[in-house]
Amino acid sequence: MQYKYLASRLENIHSDIRGPIYYRALEMEANGEKVLKLNTGNPAAFGFTMPDSIKDYIVNNVEKSLGYCDIRGMLNSKQAIVEYETSKGIPNLTVDDVFITNGVSEAASLLTTALVGEGDEVLMPNPCYSLWSNSVLASGGIPVYYDCLEENNWDPDIDDIKNKITKKTKAIVIINPNNPTGVLYSDKVLLEIAEIARQNDIIVFSDEIYDRLVFDGKIHNSFAKLAPDLTVVTLNGLSKSHCLCGLRCGWIVISGNTEKAKELNKALVVLASVRLCSNALMQLIIPTALKDTKYTNDMISESGRLYLQRKACMDAIDEIDGLSCVKNDGAFYIFPKIDTKRYNVTDDKVFVRGLLETKKILVVAGSGFGFKTPDHFRVVMLPEHKTLKNAMYEIGDYLQTLKK
Numbered sequence: 001m002q003y004k005y006l007a008s009r010l011e012n013i014h015s016d017i018r019g020p021i022y023y024r025a026l027e028m029e030a031n032g033e034k035v036l037k038l039n040t041g042n043p044a045a046f047g048f049t050m051p052d053s054i055k056d057y058i059v060n061n062v063e064k065s066l067g068y069c070d071i072r073g074m075l076n077s078k079q080a081i082v083e084y085e086t087s088k089g090i091p092n093l094t095v096d097d098v099f100i101t102n103g104v105s106e107a108a109s110l111l112t113t114a115l116v117g118e119g120d121e122v123l124m125p126n127p128c129y130s131l132w133s134n135s136v137l138a139s140g141g142i143p144v145y146y147d148c149l150e151e152n153n154w155d156p157d158i159d160d161i162k163n164k165i166t167k168k169t170k171a172i173v174i175i176n177p178n179n180p181t182g183v184l185y186s187d188k189v190l191l192e193i194a195e196i197a198r199q200n201d202i203i204v205f206s207d208e209i210y211d212r213l214v215f216d217g218k219i220h221n222s223f224a225k226l227a228p229d230l231t232v233v234t235l236n237g238l239s240k241s242h243c244l245c246g247l248r249c250g251w252i253v254i255s256g257n258t259e260k261a262k263e264l265n266k267a268l269v270v271l272a273s274v275r276l277c278s279n280a281l282m283q284l285i286i287p288t289a290l291k292d293t294k295y296t297n298d299m300i301s302e303s304g305r306l307y308l309q310r311k312a313c314m315d316a317i318d319e320i321d322g323l324s325c326v327k328n329d330g331a332f333y334i335f336p337k338i339d340t341k342r343y344n345v346t347d348d349k350v351f352v353r354g355l356l357e358t359k360k361i362l363v364v365a366g367s368g369f370g371f372k373t374p375d376h377f378r379v380v381m382l383p384e385h386k387t388l389k390n391a392m393y394e395i396g397d398y399l400q401t402l403k404k
């Protein structure tokens with residue numbers, strides 16, 4: 001699309017999660033059709049309710065959220081974040097290393113505004129949650145994708161990362177656990193990425209918003225813990241772990257004792273002061289939320305909703321001819337692959353649109369995450385397990401109509 005009056009950097013910014021096919025789903029709903037929307041990782045839309053501890057806290061303390069507060073965030077809340085990230089092994093943190101933001105989304109935008117200039121390159125995974133490519137594009141930078149290899153449990157391809165470093169590379173983004181694949185990166189790969197960052201003097205942005213949503217007793221290791229000497233920006237929040245997307249609660253923690261971290265910190269103060277402060281109500285609940293580990297752990301335990309929903313998806317995929325999927329370790333997503341040798345799918349968006357029109361199920365095409373081959377789609381595994389299993393069967397049913 002050509003913009004006449006708007007900045008040309010807008011041209012490549014797009015989100016297929018809420019793109020044209022999503023708008024078609026809304027149109028269908030407006031016409032009275034029932035659509036199962038599996039496009040956004042928004043637990044409240046699927047009946048996940050807020051933790052009681054937080055509800056009680058808000059009811060009793062809402063008055064404390066009426067004024068502007070500190071640019072970086074409320075002291076108690078920053079302390080709770082320092083405690084949390086320290087417990088994850090990130091060393092030497094103080095409250096001055098923390099910025100509380102309106103979600104990880106605002107955090108990404110503040111960071112790229114601070115660091116990415118016209119023509120600067122930022123490495124990010126392929127497939128990638130579009131927040132990162134869009135934030136880089138909005139700052140005038142260039143997203144450069146490194147491959148994550150499905151045959152390797154979706155681990156990043158280290159050689160590909162090395163090959164894509166140029167003089168213009170400013171930062172590397174890691175999303176761990178990943179969206180859309182749902183996998184946890186191996187420590188080996190994280191340490192290899194750290195070595196690349198070390199050798200090339202690159203800042204690392206580690207988006208860890210799903211760090212507490214990991215199944216099967218697996219451990220999430222913060223990148224900053226594994227690379228304490230590097231300048232690392234860790235991003236996290238409460239949207240997913242406490243199902244509070246609408247409250248817009250996120251944070252940035254800068255670690256690594258370098259001059260660069262200090263400069264970045266100052267730049268963020270300037271930028272954060274432009275928006276005065278982040279939403280104060282969500283800041284108030286951070287200490288209570290971070291203490292309430294039970295709420296999150298219940299979701300991922302073997303009898304928990306998320307665990308059962310993942311099982312429903314994976315069991316159904318096992319039964320469906322033409323679909324396969326690397327088992328996810330966490331997050332809210334699965335990223336199945338269509339066997340295009342046997343099924344007539346040459347354009348993943350056409351597949352997704354056909355599924356919507358035929359079965360009234362909305363998923364997101366893999367190309368919406370920058371994925372190169374048109375044979376994947378992302379399913380949000382948030383509905384109750386029975387609904388989800390049926391939805392997977394319906395997807396399988398639709399796929400059979402495309403058999404070669």
Ligand SMILES: Cc1ncc(COP(=O)(O)O)c(C=O)c1O
Nearest residue numbers: 041103104105129179237239250
């Ligand atoms: C990897 C990743 N990062 C960030 C976000 C945005 O989070 P927030 O609600 O904190 O803005 C999402 C939301 O889906 C996500 O999947």
